Amino acid sequence: MNAKTKLLLAFALAALAVLMIASLGIGRFAVDFSSLASALFTGGADSTESMVIGSVRLPRILLAVIAGAGLSVAGAAFQAIFNNPLATPDTLGVTSGAAFGAVLAILFGFEGPLLQIVSFFFGLISVFLAYSVSSVRGQRTLLML
Secondary structure, eight states, rough: OOOHHHHHHHHHHHHHHHHHHHHHHOSOOOOHHHHHHHHHHTTTSSHHHHHIIIIEEEEEEEHHHHHHHHHHHHHHHHHHTTOHHHHHHHHHHHHHHHHHHHHHHHTTTTTTHHHHHHHHHHHHHHHHHHHHTTTEEEOOOOOHH
């Protein structure tokens, strides 16, 4: 990793941290910085600010960061596997395959985790089909995908 990439990564992580802290105080119930610091570091669970931050905002912010990181890793994995910078779940049919699997699971009366598992496997099947169909004479080309 070169120095420019390291600097860009450090800037992005610093910007993420600043935005996460700023978003803890922004909302319908405004929290000033001193109350925010008090709620985070002293753990005053009896105050309204601490309840709003600890029970509502912080879990949502952390979940948004984790979901965004997961989506970016999945997108990078698709692009690396298919050697195509334009590979997305929509172009590969993952979205449609998973939706079809979910519809079939609902029609057969599956609920909860079983419905999600069926949907996941139909998404995997659609990726496998797109990967296998994209080969011409045993070679995978960028244009065929």
